[in-house]
Amino acid sequence: MRRLLPPRSAFPLTVAAFAFAFLGLFLAWPLYKVLASSFLDAEGARFTLDAYVKVFATGYYRSAVANSLAIGVMTTLACMAIGLPMAFLLARMAIPGRSVLLALSALPLILPSFIGAYAWVLLFGRAGIVTQWLQGLGLPTTTIYGMPGIVMVFTLHSFPYVLLPALAAVRAVDASIEEAGQNLGASRWRVFRTVTVPVIMPAVLAGGLLVFIETLENFGVPFVLAEDMPILAIEAYKLFVGEVGANPAMAGALAMLLVVMAALALLLQRHYLARRRFATVARSAPPVIRTGPLGRWAASAFVWGLVLLALLPFVAIVVVALMKFRGPVLQPEFSLGNFVQLFERAQRPLANTLGLATVAAVGASLIGIPIAYVLTRYRSPIAHALDVLAMVPFAVAGTVLGIGLILAFNSGWLVLTGGWLILVLAWLVRKLPFSVRSGSAILHQIDPTLEEASVNLGRSPSWTFFRLTVPLMLGGIVGGTVLAWVTIVSELSSTVVLYSGPWTTMTVVIFRALEGQGAGTAAAAATVLIVATVVPLALVYRLLRRNNLAVL
Amino acid sequence: MTAVTISRVARTFGAVRAVAGVSIAIEAGELFTLLGPSGCGKTTLLRMVAGFCDLDEGSIHFADRRIDTLPPHRRNTGMVFQNYAIFPNLTVHGNVAYGLSARGVAADDMRGRVERALALVHLPGYGERWPHQLSGGQLQRVALARSLVIEPDVLLLDEPLSNLDAQLRVDMRREIRALQQRLGITAIYVTHDQEEALAISDRIAVMRAGRLEQVGAPAAIYRAPATPFVAEFLGATNLLTGRVAGREDGHLLVDALGRRFRLPAVDAAAGTDVTFSLRPEALQPVTVAVAGAATVAGEIAAAEHLGALLHLEVRLGDGPPLRVAMLDDGAVAPAVGRPVTLAYDPSRITVFPP
Numbered sequence A: 001m002r003r004l005l006p007p008r009s010a011f012p013l014t015v016a017a018f019a020f021a022f023l024g025l026f027l028a029w030p031l032y033k034v035l036a037s038s039f040l041d042a043e044g045a046r047f048t049l050d051a052y053v054k055v056f057a058t059g060y061y062r063s064a065v066a067n068s069l070a071i072g073v074m075t076t077l078a079c080m081a082i083g084l085p086m087a088f089l090l091a092r093m094a095i096p097g098r099s100v101l102l103a104l105s106a107l108p109l110i111l112p113s114f115i116g117a118y119a120w121v122l123l124f125g126r127a128g129i130v131t132q133w134l135q136g137l138g139l140p141t142t143t144i145y146g147m148p149g150i151v152m153v154f155t156l157h158s159f160p161y162v163l164l165p166a167l168a169a170v171r172a173v174d175a176s177i178e179e180a181g182q183n184l185g186a187s188r189w190r191v192f193r194t195v196t197v198p199v200i201m202p203a204v205l206a207g208g209l210l211v212f213i214e215t216l217e218n219f220g221v222p223f224v225l226a227e228d229m230p231i232l233a234i235e236a237y238k239l240f241v242g243e244v245g246a247n248p249a250m251a252g253a254l255a256m257l258l259v260v261m262a263a264l265a266l267l268l269q270r271h272y273l274a275r276r277r278f279a280t281v282a283r284s285a286p287p288v289i290r291t292g293p294l295g296r297w298a299a300s301a302f303v304w305g306l307v308l309l310a311l312l313p314f315v316a317i318v319v320v321a322l323m324k325f326r327g328p329v330l331q332p333e334f335s336l337g338n339f340v341q342l343f344e345r346a347q348r349p350l351a352n353t354l355g356l357a358t359v360a361a362v363g364a365s366l367i368g369i370p371i372a373y374v375l376t377r378y379r380s381p382i383a384h385a386l387d388v389l390a391m392v393p394f395a396v397a398g399t400v401l402g403i404g405l406i407l408a409f410n411s412g413w414l415v416l417t418g419g420w421l422i423l424v425l426a427w428l429v430r431k432l433p434f435s436v437r438s439g440s441a442i443l444h445q446i447d448p449t450l451e452e453a454s455v456n457l458g459r460s461p462s463w464t465f466f467r468l469t470v471p472l473m474l475g476g477i478v479g480g481t482v483l484a485w486v487t488i489v490s491e492l493s494s495t496v497v498l499y500s501g502p503w504t505t506m507t508v509v510i511f512r513a514l515e516g517q518g519a520g521t522a523a524a525a526a527t528v529l530i531v532a533t534v535v536p537l538a539l540v541y542r543l544l545r546r547n548n549l550a551v552l
Numbered sequence B: 001m002t003a004v005t006i007s008r009v010a011r012t013f014g015a016v017r018a019v020a021g022v023s024i025a026i027e028a029g030e031l032f033t034l035l036g037p038s039g040c041g042k043t044t045l046l047r048m049v050a051g052f053c054d055l056d057e058g059s060i061h062f063a064d065r066r067i068d069t070l071p072p073h074r075r076n077t078g079m080v081f082q083n084y085a086i087f088p089n090l091t092v093h094g095n096v097a098y099g100l101s102a103r104g105v106a107a108d109d110m111r112g113r114v115e116r117a118l119a120l121v122h123l124p125g126y127g128e129r130w131p132h133q134l135s136g137g138q139l140q141r142v143a144l145a146r147s148l149v150i151e152p153d154v155l156l157l158d159e160p161l162s163n164l165d166a167q168l169r170v171d172m173r174r175e176i177r178a179l180q181q182r183l184g185i186t187a188i189y190v191t192h193d194q195e196e197a198l199a200i201s202d203r204i205a206v207m208r209a210g211r212l213e214q215v216g217a218p219a220a221i222y223r224a225p226a227t228p229f230v231a232e233f234l235g236a237t238n239l240l241t242g243r244v245a246g247r248e249d250g251h252l253l254v255d256a257l258g259r260r261f262r263l264p265a266v267d268a269a270a271g272t273d274v275t276f277s278l279r280p281e282a283l284q285p286v287t288v289a290v291a292g293a294a295t296v297a298g299e300i301a302a303a304e305h306l307g308a309l310l311h312l313e314v315r316l317g318d319g320p321p322l323r324v325a326m327l328d329d330g331a332v333a334p335a336v337g338r339p340v341t342l343a344y345d346p347s348r349i350t351v352f353p354p
Ligand SMILES: Nc1ncnc2c1ncn2[C@@H]1O[C@H](COP(=O)(O)OP(=O)(O)OP(=O)(O)O)[C@@H](O)[C@H]1O
Pocket: B013, B014, B016, B017, B018, B036, B037, B038, B039, B040, B041, B042, B043, B044, B045, B192
């Protein structure tokens, strides 16, 4: 009989107990409330499937499901179609400015997608700058609203999810594999199709899954661009906050559909990857492909064009923010007026955003890193359960978590609604999978015998973790925390459900400005967010790893 | 100086019985070696003593104190790791002082003890260096000093020399042995290198698939292996199987490889098969056969000249050739195909009864 509690388990058990308690309270309990509400009748007393029946009987909600799925699938395919060739070209062709390109190519991922969408509206919307200019010239205009616009904005935002892992995979393909293929008589194209692509496919699919889930749960982009088209994440929100009478049961049913779809995608990908793990260690990288100047020019134009296109809206926003508005009308004149107005009206949201995001990001690291430590260093059923639990937030849309937190904590022994803590908790839970994964990635590079040596010399496991391992991990932890902070600053999907009273954030300010008149203020607010995103990233660029980005 | 008593310890990983009921009594001040092929459970057993691997069954005592229920940081063992495990964020001094500050040793006392420990491993004055400025051998010395300075009850070494090159390995093993004897510390040493084990151990335990195969002093194990596995693992040998033909002059007569061998008498009926180990150096080519001496005749199938030593392969009848090792005194011309007579002393043969 193995002892139930081995003598060296105090530290991992403490961490596991805390993690289970924390995630149980702020993830499992809210999710349960959502689930329960979807199965209860109007009085909240009887079990019923009415909500689900009603969802599937209503054409509007059926098309919400269909639209969300279609957008998710199309965006995923588009990101793969862009990311895979881009990775291949970046790895194998002498494209000018490659290192700049590599640094820039991760950027779209980090810039707030919903600001990107807003920028496209500023440019191509009904009152957009380009639209008006085209109209002024009497030229036909295209619309940015609707499904094609949404898919385009998502694709330009998310393709690095595929590009970054695919790039790592292409680089890890050993030259001899391809040479062997060619030696056996296959043409270069055939080798690419039959050898190279299958070997990097797992990485591409892993990235594709991130795109799908991210797209499915995203609130801001469809909110800006969908107009009257129903979208799951938004309908759940609308039903919950109830513009025309709240319906928590149906909101819960839609939320559960979102969770189930994301979970299914996750399982599907696991199932696929379980049977395809190619360990490739590049001993010699494949040679740079030589082409004529035309080929190189085309490749460079493709890669540079896409990256610049993805960053263009952000540049546009900054420029617009620096211009003078008279009412909603843009004047060809530079001014800091928008920023002055913003700081008069939005000091509090700005402080909220920066301060609360810091608390949440640091909190995510404080909780996530010890969990990562237990996962990587102690193999046990408890660690495995922790691993699964810590990944659950990944499949839970922000809207859903927000709804759950309100259902769970608007009454009873712990009331959090109306305060700032509920925002911090939502962000923290949402960023936990990232913190855990990035922590694990760092830990895999630290030799575990160092910790054993420390314990052997008389330091307890917890002392060893906090005083030896954490200092060794510090660079990676700082990089990961900043990255988490950056994405929290631009979070919208749970924030929009949870903000209240004085606890609004910059994303909410922009979100509200979209409905109202303040295009200039919104652009200035978006600019502040962009700066708040890019500057810290540039500062910690050296501490960041590409795999950090790939698990955002 | 602490005696270590390991009683019926066992550990299973999934379906693998890594350690399957091992009992060892290690005496105070002894250098005890765990020797065995890869995967036999040496590291697991050592880590059980250190506390990094939980026991499914059994107990471990240091002197009269039961320690397997203690967490690893309270066991007072000094472990030397295969890959050194030197803290890269601390200087040499910081590394060696690590265990002392964990024990709350005062700063001025600490300085002296660290310096003495560094002098002990021939690194005096290296305290301010950083690990990345040291060679592999020097890192291993720092690791040794770091483990010794805390005056552990037991020193634990897991293949400490396997990352060093051949010459350094020989030097370091002598140093470790000399230090261990000088300090009179109890040490458990894990290796899969039989020469290393023979060279430095007071006693060796040969392990196989999680069990002890034999425990004893190096020479005793070499001369009288308890099982065919030990005979083959510890030193080269000719492991032969033959049929008992009868007895003569207190010897067992056994037919193997188409020849008749004389073996020490053991309990084996005529007609049964026995396995026996015949060390290469126990076979000597002779030019003149002495009457009554035990000999076998064959022809040289291959010869290898290794400086002072000559290795021959001698084909008898059928089956694989016999390995013969001798000092090259020039008496035998190692021409392939030449007939040769090999004399041996039956008492140097180990028979494994059926
Ligand atoms: N943490 C573990 N999980 C699963 N199996 C393990 C673990 N540690 C050891 N084993 C298994 O237990 C057996 C014994 O391993 P151990 O490391 O003790 O061998 P060893 O004798 O030290 O071998 P080597 O000479 O290769 O270091 C092996 O089959 C190994 O695969």
